[in-house]
Amino acid sequence: MNDTFLRACRGEKTDYTPIWMMRQAGRFLPQYRKVSEKYGFLAMCRTPELAAEVTIQPVDVLGVDAAIFFSDILTTVAPMGMDLRYDEGKGPSFANPIKSKADVDRLTVPDPEETLGFVYKAQKILTRELANRVPFIGFAGGPFTVAAYMIEGTGTHTFSKVKTFVFTQPEAFKALMDKVSRLTASYLEMQAKAGSNALMIFDSFAGVLGPKDYLEFNFPYVKRIITDLKKTGVPIIYFGLGQHGGHAAVGKCGADVIGIDYNVTLDAAIAHLGKDVSVQGNLEPYVLLQSKEQIAARAKDVLARAKKARGHIFNLGHGVPLGTPVDNAKALVDTVHELSRR
């Protein structure tokens, strides 16, 4: 197996900088769209063969050094008792958003092997199919991100409901975080058992709370999940999008790798994070819409800024944009490999 990605996670020497891309298993790939148009998003997530198929596609097409397990960030919420819906073109929503401590109390913390067996099965397929190729990364939403969806009930850019909840019902919010975190930990542990070679926590809404409140209402739960997962022995990646003020703290969450979004300078982030962690990121994703020369120049800049990192996994600072030409994504992979070998 190409273990470059795993070596970089652990801060070991590598022959070149490994690369994969957030949302590489996504709509910009014609192969993905073919599956998606036939089956729809939820069926893809919940059918082991389909989830495995789209997870492998970017390994075949782009030559990335790791696969990211294709899954919904809200996979864990339906078994907890949330009525999750996907309406065409509208994203996820809940008919029964969390509004009170009583709503939190009604949520269950199920055994993921009983309720999320389709993920286990999909990853068993990946373990077999990717065995001699590249590692694959198991995946869950960060507990704050999942809790925020449960409270908002639908997409938002103001986050007024979750912020109101946090500041007016702090104990109920912590009870919610506790339940979500427990399931997140056992869900990721199940993925390691199924064969995930690394585990990543995507905390897309980590920037919704400022540094002080992040440290009270989010960070302790992330840290506890990661502590629980140490026994799996696989590298753990934490990506807290937008949590710029808490970088020094984020480096202490126990993860082997910290994801860095596009909105910070990578060398500055590395200086804040210290020497105990590797980093993953942070190319501006929309650079993928530019020319191959421009992509190469930007990749070179990111590589140069990563020089002082314990280990660096090249990635975007957010997901692959929808209109990305496949050739450009492929060119980025090749250019990162080539530039970093020198």
Add this chain to the structure above:
Amino acid sequence: MNDTFLRACRGEKTDYTPIWMMRQAGRFLPQYRKVSEKYGFLAMCRTPELAAEVTIQPVDVLGVDAAIFFSDILTTVAPMGMDLRYDEGKGPSFANPIKSKADVDRLTVPDPEETLGFVYKAQKILTRELANRVPFIGFAGGPFTVAAYMIEGTGTHTFSKVKTFVFTQPEAFKALMDKVSRLTASYLEMQAKAGSNALMIFDSFAGVLGPKDYLEFNFPYVKRIITDLKKTGVPIIYFGLGQHGGHAAVGKCGADVIGIDYNVTLDAAIAHLGKDVSVQGNLEPYVLLQSKEQIAARAKDVLARAKKARGHIFNLGHGVPLGTPVDNAKALVDTVHELSRR
């Protein structure tokens, strides 16, 4: 006139820390809702007497040290040729979003005194009404923020259209920024002529581009506007929400005051910005939903972190949340005055 705010802008000694709040002229005030329900948002913006009335309300009700001119962030776009609409509960939208260089070329850069005279008139009223009370701050959207609205055509949280435009049509985007910036500068200059005691540029979407691209596609235009406005002699405030990676650069934009959002630690921001600017911010707004004791504790923390600033204007890190009890907002004003006098 209470000139504490203006002195803090210029980094002069003050007897206490002045305070005002972003969106203090807003829906959380019953007095505002009364006007709003009777006339509607656009009429309030465009009727000088109404705009002046709601601008003054928080001075009367809360005892803040500055008024912020009540206006829409998109005031300048209709005279440029954009078909701006406000549908109930949906926020602003455009029937003719900017998609190409040809669309940019069709935009005009009008004389604000001819097309935005209602703002001039409203501020003339304020100059008279607030003469012996507090300064009032003129206001415009940041050019990137305005340009982003023009391209997106409607509210967004992905900003995929504007990011696609920036990275695939960079020259057309710069042409758009040039036009928007020229009008922004003359619009703010008109406000200084009308009597604005300070001018603030609200760049709500400053975090949409990472530091490198911010420096190419946004910062030079902000800097040019501020340079143009130096002749007015009034203090200038720049608030680039979410632009955390570019803090050191932001401090060089020429503004007297830099707004700091809730998502950074104020002392760290001050250290990055250096000694040539005052700061304004950065209390987490949703703290206003908590108890008065909690509000006081958080205010104390912000004041302590501002100790090394050249000057500090207390403010929130974003707008006043809708459900804020008026008593709590008043308590914040009183507590900041009291704590900072000691």
